[in-house]
């Protein structure tokens with residue numbers, strides 16, 4: 001991709017007027033207003049960024065609706081952004097409103113197309129979000145506002161019913177597990193349901209679980225604030241109080257098929273990408289979901305012995321850095337809880353060496369690891385967790401016990 005921007009070289013008050021050309025030559029005028037009384041000849045550079053985002057997501061929505069044979073009549077995407085106060089001023093928050101019209105549109109499908117663009121395909125909104133701006137999508141179909149994540153309120157209604165008919169009867173309360181589409185997360189969902197928990201599995205990819213103690217998998221991308229807030233609102237609206245959160249979502253590197261990089265070869269893009277999920281996502285999810293916690297609840301953060309000082313190595317550097325941050329965050333959060341006289345237990349965990357996509361050479365199965373982990377959340381173990389609040393626990397595979405190491 002290649003563009004050129006040219007200055008028109010006009011005198012004041014038109015001295016901030018430009019035109020830009022792309023490779024194929026179609027030009028646009030760009031202007032920054034220099035005098036309140038002059039008429040702007042084109043958008044300013046940041047308006048172009050917003051226009052680019054609105055157009056990029058529009059392309060996704062139009063093409064997905066076409067594929068779904070939805071009779072789209074019109075689509076307008078409006079973006080309204082606030083900026084930070086100091087230079088360089090960047091976008092802080094942006095509301096992106098999709099206005100869709102068409103006869104006999106299937107609302108679920110329209111919402112799904114918007115979701116797909118926002119979560120997966122729209123590269124411009126992904127770039128803007130990576131800069132720290134929170135983009136909130138809103139959807140109007142034939143002038144009626146529709147909740148993007150649950151357009152017919154069907155998930156909310158199902159959740160209400162499940163809470164009243166199933167969850168309430170589970171002796172160990174409700175556990176929410178992040179990153180439960182596969183690996184340790186999926187095994188935890190199944191095992192905890194057998195052990196008397198009502199389970200809320202959350203993931204980016206939908207998974208079908210068979211046990212009635214498990215609610216359907218709820219969408220949560222821990223690296224997207226909009227997704228965290230949406231889930232929190234759904235749970236809060238239905239009066240969900242959580243007994244346990246297991247922050248399991250994690251990645252090892254930008255490319256799941258490539259080995260993570262060594263310390264001195266790290267690129268900041270790779271490092272940021274891993275931090276986005278393993279640290280920022282985990283902390284943001286935690287701090288937003290704290291409001292949903294029972295006052296004697298427990299929050300467990302999946303870390304790894306690869307984050308320990310004693311296991312220092314220059315290999316797999318971004319993963320190690322993030323997992324060390326997780327251990328530290330659990331400690332700091334527990335210190336604050338103590339100061340505030342709160343009895344929520346916090347811990348970071350190493351689950352052992354578990355055979356999964358992330359660790360194909362793991363020594364134990366996901367089922368075994370879920371079984372081991374459940375021991376940590378029995379009432380017998382709670383006193384130990386509270387006494388060592390914020391500590392890092394490792395499952396010792398030879399002695400078959402949990403050891404508090406930091």
Ligand SMILES: NC(=O)c1ccc[n+]([C@@H]2O[C@H](COP(=O)([O-])OP(=O)(O)OC[C@H]3O[C@@H](n4cnc5c(N)ncnc54)[C@H](OP(=O)(O)O)[C@@H]3O)[C@@H](O)[C@H]2O)c1
Nearest residue numbers: 179181182183184204221222249250304353354356358359
């Ligand atoms: N396996 C081990 O030996 C081992 C050892 C120590 C620690 N751990 C930790 O245990 C956790 C689970 O690991 P695993 O081995 O089961 O790995 P895995 O099989 O790769 O599973 C990772 C899970 O995290 C989810 N995930 C990734 N990015 C996410 C995001 N942005 N939002 C929500 N979910 C996201 C993935 O779901 P989607 O990609 O489908 O969304 C997947 O369900 C990780 O935190 C890992 O660091 C594992």
